[in-house]
Each structure stands twice: as C-alpha cells, then as structure tokens.
Amino acid sequence: MKKYIFASMLILTAAFATLAELQVSKPSGERCILVIYDNAKVLSSIRSSLAHFPEFQSHMIAMADYEAGTIERCQATFIVNTEFDNQVPRRLVEDYLAAEKHVVWMGYNIWYLGEQLSKKLGIRYIGSLSKVRNQSCAYFYMGHSARCDDEGLSMQPEIVPTNEVRIEIMAESxxxxxxxxxxxxxxxxxxxxxxxxxxxxxxxxxxxFVGSPMRVKTLKPQQVAGPN
Known part of the structure; x- marks a missing residue:
C-alpha cells in the first residue's frame, strides 16, 4: 500500500511539473522571436509587425516573469520598455549585455546598463526630451525622412555616441x-x-533586427569608429 501511495505521488508531481512548464510557454529553439514587455498594450502592434516572419514562432513574456538565459533561446529578442524608470530585472540586464543572439532594447530604462551602456553599445544617455509631433520632430533613416507620428513614447531618450566601440547609427531623429x-x-x-x-x-x-534571411537590402549606416 505504501509503495502504491508513493508511486501515485511521483506521478502527480510529474504531472504538475509538466503543467507548469506548459503554462510558462518557454521558447524552445532558434526559429523563434521573443518579446519581453512591461505593458501588454504593445503586444497587438508588435504581433502585427512580426507576422511578416511566419517562419518564426513568436513568444511573449512579461518582464517581471523573465528567467535568466531565455534570451539565448531565440534568434531575436525585443525588450520593450514603455514605463519610465520602471525597475528592470537584473537578470535581464545581464543577459542583454552578454547576448550572442540579436537583441533590441526599445524605449526607456536603458540607463540601467550603467557604465556598460558606453562599453557595450558605445552610447551615453543624457536625458529625455518631450516630443512635439509636428514638423519640429522627424526621423531620418535609409535616405528617407518621416515626421513623428502619434505612436511611441511621449518622452524620447536622448543619447550620444561615446566612441568607445564601433557602432552603426541606423536612424536619427x-x-x-x-x-x-x-x-x-x-x-x-x-x-x-x-x-x-x-x-x-x-x-x-x-x-x-531579426537577422532574417528574408533581408532585401543591405543597409549602409553611418559608422562611428572607436579606438582599436
């Protein structure tokens, strides 16, 4: 009888562990794109954008639920920060800095990288500016220009190159x-x-961003060369 009870407990434990793993829905391979978000309001827009890559599975993880090492499970990751000065998990900052896959940090809280912001990304955060969505606010990229629209953050982080590492300036504002x-x-x-x-x-x-083989054009971004 005791052996039967013990065996039943083992089966139940395994079942609960499997259920927990399914609920987390962790990415499981390179053919995926990971989105780490602090506000679920962005999910509809980014899902629409990623629909252009049907060969990749998309996985959405709330920032507070991020587990160390998850970034390396997918070919590309987007870390979406819409909440100003929201605490970013240290494990996520460390994984971003150590990543070998493509990782895009968007929006606020880039200052949590501290001195590594200059050492790894070759930029320095100097403040945030309130955007005025008219002709005084514009984007310049790939030989094109566009006026700021109603999307995006109300305050734009302002950064400057530090020349500590070689970077590509892919777009300017x-x-x-x-x-x-x-x-x-x-x-x-x-x-x-x-x-x-x-x-x-x-x-x-x-x-x-994704590093997809579907690439049509090769960008020719401005390069800022730092010391060798």
Missing amino acids: RTRGRELSPYVVRAKNLFYMADVNFGSVFQALLTE
Whole structure:
C-alpha cells in the first residue's frame, strides 16, 4: 500500500511539473522571436509587425516573469520598455549585455546598463526630451525622412555616441529643433531604439533586427569608429 501511495505521488508531481512548464510557454529553439514587455498594450502592434516572419514562432513574456538565459533561446529578442524608470530585472540586464543572439532594447530604462551602456553599445544617455509631433520632430533613416507620428513614447531618450566601440547609427531623429541625435544604433548583435514605435522606421529596420534571411537590402549606416 505504501509503495502504491508513493508511486501515485511521483506521478502527480510529474504531472504538475509538466503543467507548469506548459503554462510558462518557454521558447524552445532558434526559429523563434521573443518579446519581453512591461505593458501588454504593445503586444497587438508588435504581433502585427512580426507576422511578416511566419517562419518564426513568436513568444511573449512579461518582464517581471523573465528567467535568466531565455534570451539565448531565440534568434531575436525585443525588450520593450514603455514605463519610465520602471525597475528592470537584473537578470535581464545581464543577459542583454552578454547576448550572442540579436537583441533590441526599445524605449526607456536603458540607463540601467550603467557604465556598460558606453562599453557595450558605445552610447551615453543624457536625458529625455518631450516630443512635439509636428514638423519640429522627424526621423531620418535609409535616405528617407518621416515626421513623428502619434505612436511611441511621449518622452524620447536622448543619447550620444561615446566612441568607445564601433557602432552603426541606423536612424536619427531631430526633436524640438535640436541637432540630430541617434535614434537606432547597433553594436554587433545588440541594438537600441530610443522609442517604442512600430511605424516606418521600425518596419524598415525589422529584417536587420531579426537577422532574417528574408533581408532585401543591405543597409549602409553611418559608422562611428572607436579606438582599436
């Protein structure tokens, strides 16, 4: 009788463990794109964008539920920050900095990278500007320009290159009549976009973000060379 009870307990334990794993829905291979979000309101827009890549499965994980190492499970990851100064899990910051796959940090809280922001991404955060959605706010990318639209963050993080590492400035912006500043930058496999906006700039650079073989064009971004 005791053996029967013990065996039954083992079966129930295994069943609960399997159920918990299914509920987490962890990505399970490179043919996937991971979205880590702090506000579920962005999910509809980003799902629509990722629908252009039907060969990849899409996985959505709330930032608070992120588990260390998950970034490396997919070919590309988007870390979407819409809440200003919201606490980002340390395990997520560390995984972003150590990532070998394509990872795009979007929007706020890039300052949580501390000194690694300059060492790994070659940029420095200097503040945030309120965007004015008219002709004084515009984006410049791939030889095109576009006015700021009603999407995106109300405050745009302002960054400047530090020349500590070689970066690609893939898009720039001009806000409130100020000088052009980087809007999307790339340092090898790490990206930063100073907004959460799934409009024309995001769509134009999406194949670069994902690293998809569906790429049509090779970008010719501005390069900022640091010391060897």
